[in-house]
Every structure is written in structure tokens, then in C-alpha cells.
Amino acid sequence: MTVEIVEEWVNKLPRIERNQPLVIHGDRVYTPNEILAEVRAGTSLGSELQRIIEARAFTTVEEKYALAILRLKERLKKLPETYKTLIGEKIYTPSQLLEEIEKGTRVGRMLIEAEMTNLEEILKK
Amino acid sequence: MTKVLIINPHYGDEALPYFECAPKEVYKYLAEEGEDVAIIEEEATPEYIRDYILNHPEIEHIYGMGHGSKDTYTVIDAEPFLSTTLNLDLVKDRVISLLSCLTANDLGPAIIRAGAIAYFGYSEEVITVPVTTPCGSRFAIAPIVGDIEKEKSLHAKKDYMECYKDAILKWNEEIEYWREHYDEETYDSTPVTEEMAADVVNKIIHNRDCFTLMLPTSPPAPPSPVPEIILSMLSITALGGLILHQTPALRRWF
Numbered sequence: 422m423t424v425e426i427v428e429e430w431v432n433k434l435p436r437i438e439r440n441q442p443l444v445i446h447g448d449r450v451y452t453p454n455e456i457l458a459e460v461r462a463g464t465s466l467g468s469e470l471q472r473i474i475e476a477r478a479f480t481t482v483e484e485k486y487a488l489a490i491l492r493l494k495e496r497l498k499k500l501p502e503t504y505k506t507l508i509g510e511k512i513y514t515p516s517q518l519l520e521e522i523e524k525g526t527r528v529g530r531m532l533i534e535a536e537m538t539n540l541e542e543i544l545k546k
Numbered sequence: 547m548t549k550v551l552i553i554n555p556h557y558g559d560e561a562l563p564y565f566e567c568a569p570k571e572v573y574k575y576l577a578e579e580g581e582d583v584a585i586i587e588e589e590a591t592p593e594y595i596r597d598y599i600l601n602h603p604e605i606e607h608i609y610g611m612g613h614g615s616k617d618t619y620t621v622i623d624a625e626p627f628l629s630t631t632l633n634l635d636l637v638k639d640r641v642i643s644l645l646s647c648l649t650a651n652d653l654g655p656a657i658i659r660a661g662a663i664a665y666f667g668y669s670e671e672v673i674t675v676p677v678t679t680p681c682g683s684r685f686a687i688a689p690i691v692g693d694i695e696k697e698k699s700l701h702a703k704k705d706y707m708e709c710y711k712d713a714i715l716k717w718n719e720e721i722e723y724w725r726e727h728y729d730e731e732t733y734d735s736t737p738v739t740e741e742m743a744a745d746v747v748n749k750i751i752h753n754r755d756c757f758t759l760m761l762p763t764s765p766p767a768p769p770s771p772v773p774e775i776i777l778s779m780l781s782i783t784a785l786g787g788l789i790l791h792q793t794p795a796l797r798r799w800f
Contacts, residue, residue, distance in 0.1 A: 435725030437743050493748075499741045504733070506749070509647045509671035510561050510613055531670060535752040542721075542751075 427460045430474050433546050442492055443543070445484045446470055450491060479544050489536035493522055548602045549582040550701075553610040555590035555622040562612065564674050567681030568645050568690050569611045572697040581701060590622040592633070599636045607641040609697055614646030614667075617653050628653060634660035641700065645693050647671040650758035658760050664706040666696060666713075670756035673749045678734050685733050685742075688724065689749040692717035692757060710759040717754040721747050 431439060431453045442450040451459075451470060459467035473479065480488060500515040507513075508528055513521070521529035554569035556562035569585065576583040584602075586595055590612075599605055610627070613620045618629040626632055628642075630652055638661035644653075650669035657665045674689040681687060687694075692713035699709035728743030738746075 435722070437725045437728060437740055437747070440740065441744065492744075496741045496744055499739075500745065504742065504745075505676045506745075507561055507564050507674050507676045509673075512561070512676055528671075531673075531752055532748060535748045535755065538751050538755060539747060 424460055427457055427471055427474050431457050434543065435546075438543055442488065442495065443479075443540075444470065444473060445480055445488060446473060450488065477544075480540070485537055485540055486533070489533050489540060490522060492540075493532055493536050494519060497522075547582045548584040548605050550576055550584070550607045550609065551599065551602070551605050552576075552583065552585040553590055553595060553608070553612065553621060553627075554585055554587045555612050555620075557588050557590075557622060559613075559624070561676075564676045564680045564686075565611055565645060565672070565690065567687055568694050568697075569609065570681065571687075571694055572609060575694075575698060576701055579701060588622075592621060592625050592627045595621060595627055596633060596636065605640060607643070607700060608637075609643050609645070611645040614644060614649040614653070616648050616651035617656070619644050619646050619649055619653060628657070630656040637662040639663060641666075641706075643667065643693075643696065643700075645672065645690065650756070650760070654758065654760045658762055663762070665758075665760040666706075666710070667758055667760075668753070668756045669758050670752070672756075673752050675733075675746060675749065683733070684731050685738060685746060688720050688746050689753050691720050691750075692754055706759060706761060710757075713757060714754060717750050717757075721750050721754075724750075 434443075434453055439453045441452055443453055444451050444456060446466075446469060456467075456470045456474065460471050461467070497515040497519045502514050502516060504515060505512050506515075506518060508531075513528075518528070518532065522532060523529070552569045552573050554566055554573075556566040573583060573585045584598075586598060599608070610619060610621070612627070613624050618626045618632075621627040628634070628637070628644075634656060637657050640662055641664045642657050642662050643666035645668075647668060648670065650665075650667040654665045654667050672690070675686055677683065677686045679686070695716035696709045696713035699712040700706075704712065724743045724747050728738045728740065731738045733742055
């Protein structure tokens with residue numbers, strides 16, 4: 422096992438993804454750059470994460486669903502309230518979208534669905 | 547002579563101005579290309595549009611932007627113009643594309659059953675980013691670039707599956723752009739952050755995946771050899787005699 426394999430994986434990922442939560446391991450979610458740091462440091466956690474990358478055993482469907490929600494929530498919390506989204510006829514602030522996701526509304530489900538597709542596309546790379 | 551009619555009923559509406567760069571850009575493009583194109587904007591009442599179409603039997607393609615629901619496409623003041631029971635006599639032998647929420651559910655099939663050559667639309671709400679200058683940046687247009695591309699492909703007389711495929715490819719290119727180059731762009735004059743770019747990617751994926759093409763079971767032009775991306779799409783021939791094409795995420799909705 423070499424660090425290069427993980428470096429190559431990270432370099433192949435879109436730039437925007439390298440600091441976003443992408444891989445679930447145990448009860449934590451790691452960004453590609455966090456994984457790379459662990460692998461470079463030669464920790465036991467790094468070895469475990471490297472095995473996941475090498476086997477491309479990223480996430481199950483259930484994990485992907487949880488990961489999509491987590492990514493959306495983290496992202497929406499960081500967006501300013503002045504940043505708006507227009508869905509059909511209604512304009513939403515990030516906190517309103519967060520509420521839609523938490524309540525499991527149709528709007529929330531649409532965002533989760535798109536994020537799951539996004540994850541599938543990224544993890545294929 | 548009008549071959550292409552564009553409907554842009556954004557006046558007095560809170561949401562539609564954020565989508566109007568699509569009809570505006572398509573109109574500008576087609577006019578520059580020498581197409582016989584007309585645009586109806588402030589006069590876009592159901593009565594005016596109906597009279598216009600009846601007086602222009604040569605119209606081949608109608609591109610309408612406006613609010614929609616499963617069975618209705620509305621124009622100015624959210625007045626119904628096309629529904630499963632209204633004005634369907636106007637769609638026969640024409641290509642109908644609607645930048646409008648949800649119409650692929652019931653209105654799209656009704657349009658095809660009424661004799662339209664093809665229908666392009668959306669099975670879910672269309673999402674975009676409401677910015678101060680709605681058409682003034684790549685960020686603002688990104689969620690609907692595929693819709694604009696499809697109109698350009700229609701103008702190029704490509705077959706309808708190719709037009710659909712071009713729209714999907716355009717959205718995919720846009721996704722890749724934002725994944726790599728987000729910090730070269732601005733949102734309301736401020737630099738686009740990683741979170742904003744990830745959010746716009748989510749919006750593009752949503753619009754791309756609910757974009758729908760419907761054709762009669764015997765399309766007038768044979769489709770070109772099926773490329774890989776199309777193989778991943780769903781073909782259902784049992785839904786009211788339609789051929790329906792959409793991306794895999796939509797399978798879950800049917």
C-alpha cells in the first residue's frame with residue numbers, strides 16, 4: 422500500500438470535493454484531504470481509510486443517504502442568509518431549506534435526491 | 547412568418563424574472579441566426595397567445611416559460627394557457643417545450659396525445675438562483691443552461707433525442723466547470739464560495755434529472771444511434787403511448 426494511491430484518488434476528485442465530507446468510516450465522516458493527511462501521517466486510521474479507498478468500498482446506499490443529508494446541512498449552515506434559492510414559485514433562504522430537509526418535505530427530498538446523485542457521480546471518479 | 551414562438555410572461559411576477567434569461571437568450575440567438583422567431587412578453591395573456599397562434603399556422607415550435615403544475619402551463623398573471631383540457635388544439639404537429647415546473651407529469655402526455663411532434667419539459671419544480679442581476683452572470687444562468695442548449699439544437703434541426711442529449715451534456719459540462727473553476731466566478735459581485743458552487747451543482751443536477759422528452763410512439767424522424775448516455779435513460783412505452791426519456795434518478799419517481 423502506498424500513499425500515492427490515495428494522492429492519485431484525491432487528485433482525480435473535483436477540486437470542490439476535496440474539503441467536503443465524502444467517506445464514512447466508523448461513526449465519522451472524512452473529507453478527502455483529511456484522509457490524505459491521515460495516510461501521510463501513517464496512522465492506523467490512515468491505513469483503515471486507505472483500505473477503503475483502494476477497495477473503492479465507499480458507502481452503502483443507506484450511508485449515501487445519510488452523507489447527502491450531512492453535506493447539505495453543513496453547506497446550508499455555511500451559506501449566508503442573503504443567498505437565496507428559487508424553487509418553482511417560492512424563494513427560500515438557507516435556513517428555510519435546512520428546515521425543509523429536517524422535516525422531510527418534498528422540497529427537502531428533492532435536494533437530498535440531487536445530492537445522492539452528485540455523490541454517486543463523484544465516487545465513480 | 548413565424549416558425550418559432552417564444553412566450554416570456556415574466557411581467558409582475560416575483561419568480562419568473564429569474565428564469566427569463568432563457569427565453570431572452572434563445573430569442574436573441576435565433577434572431578441572430580436568421581430564424582423566423584417571435585417573442586410575446588407583456589401581451590402574454592391566454593387570449594392573445596391563442597389568437598397569435600391561430601393567425602400563424604406556420605408556427606412549428608412553441609417555447610414557453612412560465613409557472614406550471616402537473617396539468618397546467620400558465621402565462622401572464624399565472625393564467626392557464628395550456629392544460630389537459632385547454633387549448634390542446636394548438637399543439638398538433640408542433641414541438642412544444644416548456645420551461646415550467648412539473649408539466650411532464652400530466653400535461654406533457656396530454657400534449658403528445660393531442661398530436662404534438664415532441665414535448666420537452668420538467669417532471670419536478672425547476673430550481674434556480676435568484677440574484678440581483680438575473681441574467682448577468684454564469685452563476686445565475688447555470689441551472690438552466692441545458693434548457694437553452696436544447697433550443698439551439700432544435701434550431702440546428704437535430705432529431706429530438708439528440709436535442710435532449712445535448713441538453714444533458716451541456717448541464718454535465720456546467721457541473722464539471724463549477725466543480726473545478728468556482729473561484730473564477732462571482733455571485734452578486736462577490737466571489738463564489740465552495741459552498742455556493744456545491745449548491746449550484748446540486749441545482750443543476752436536479753434540473754437535469756427532471757428534464758423530460760416525450761415523443762409519440764412513432765416519432766417522425768428516426769433517432770440516431772443510441773449513445774452511451776441515452777442507454778442509461780428510461781424508456782417507457784406503456785404510458786399512454788409515449789416514449790419517455792429521463793435520467794436514472796427519475797426512475798424512483800415513477
